[in-house]
Amino acid sequence: xxxxxxxxxxxxxxxxxxAILRFASPSLPIGTFAYSRGLEYAVHAGWVTDEDxxxxxxxxxxSHSGVQLDGAVFTRLHAAFADGDTTRTEHWNSFLIASRExxxxxxxxxxxxxxxxxxxxxxxxxxxxxxxxxxxxxxxxAFALAMVEHQVPLEAALGALLWAQAESQTSxxxxxxxxxxxxxxxxxxxxxxxxxxxxxxxxxxxxxxxGAFAPALALGSALHETQYTRLFRS
Numbered sequence: 001x002x003x004x005x006x007x008x009x010x011x012x013x014x015x016x017x018x019a020i021l022r023f024a025s026p027s028l029p030i031g032t033f034a035y036s037r038g039l040e041y042a043v044h045a046g047w048v049t050d051e052d053x054x055x056x057x058x059x060x061x062x063s064h065s066g067v068q069l070d071g072a073v074f075t076r077l078h079a080a081f082a083d084g085d086t087t088r089t090e091h092w093n094s095f096l097i098a099s100r101e102x103x104x105x106x107x108x109x110x111x112x113x114x115x116x117x118x119x120x121x122x123x124x125x126x127x128x129x130x131x132x133x134x135x136x137x138x139x140x141x142a143f144a145l146a147m148v149e150h151q152v153p154l155e156a157a158l159g160a161l162l163w164a165q166a167e168s169q170t171s172x173x174x175x176x177x178x179x180x181x182x183x184x185x186x187x188x189x190x191x192x193x194x195x196x197x198x199x200x201x202x203x204x205x206x207x208x209x210x211g212a213f214a215p216a217l218a219l220g221s222a223l224h225e226t227q228y229t230r231l232f233r234s
Contacts (some may be wrong), residue, residue, distance in 0.1 A: 019150035020157070023116075023143065024164040026171055027101060028113035032164075035108045036172040037061065038220030044175045044227060047216065051183040055206060056171040061217060062166050069099055069200030069212035070140050074161050076094035077144035078154050080129075093141040099211065101218035104225055104234040109138050116142035125149050157197045166191040172232065 025033060032188060042048040048057050073096045080088035098104040100128075114137055120128035126144060132135050140161065147157035171185050221234060 014157065016150060016152040019152050020160045021150055023146045024160040026167060030112055030119060032112060032168045033171065034232060035234045036176065036184055037108065037169060037234055038217045038224060039169060039172050040176055040232045041142065041224040041227055042216065043219040048177060050177065051179055053193060054169060054177055054179060055187045055190060058166055058169045058173065059190065061214060062191065065212040065214045066162050066165050066218060067198050067202040069206060069210060071158055071162055072210045074140045074144055075203060076155060076184065077141050078148060078157055081145050081148040089141065093138050096138045096140055097136060102221040102225065104221045109121065109234040110135055112139040113137035113142045116146065120146055120174035154232065156201060159195050162195060162198055
């Protein structure tokens, strides 16, 4: 058999999987490592002191704010991008930004969103270039566009968003509490076990039920703005 007749090797993993691995990775160059979402103040105040309290903080945020707000809005952004409906995209993007409890959380969201849109634009995603220079793009908006452009189904894309939130928080906890790597892996194993349930709950949220009640996050983030010594930007 000549070289031209050799069949290419089969590759059973779908391209969408690698899109998830790429955009949910903490090594994606958009700066997620710089934010703790209020966790830095929670450690400073003694709310989070060890593996158990770190796990409760991380799972609590993902289970409430992540599922009921970010995830629920993300599902609508994903559908809007898939349909090419810019009116719906702008509505849910504005809704999500307006839902941030502090200036730090709003700044984190929009800076990550802008960075991800720039990355998508540089990679040739035409729709991302329309967001160039804007300072009012939520991270979930950019993530939804990335998932739609790479044909990642909604359920998988939503799971990737929730996972990315939990992994980022776990990484911050390793440095802040501090925790060992094994503790971090135990927390992430718990997240993996809960992801199917969390994703299903988020998909079931109706429009009038979108919103999150996370007072510790709001207080921690607001108080972090005046914290004397800080490693993280939020």
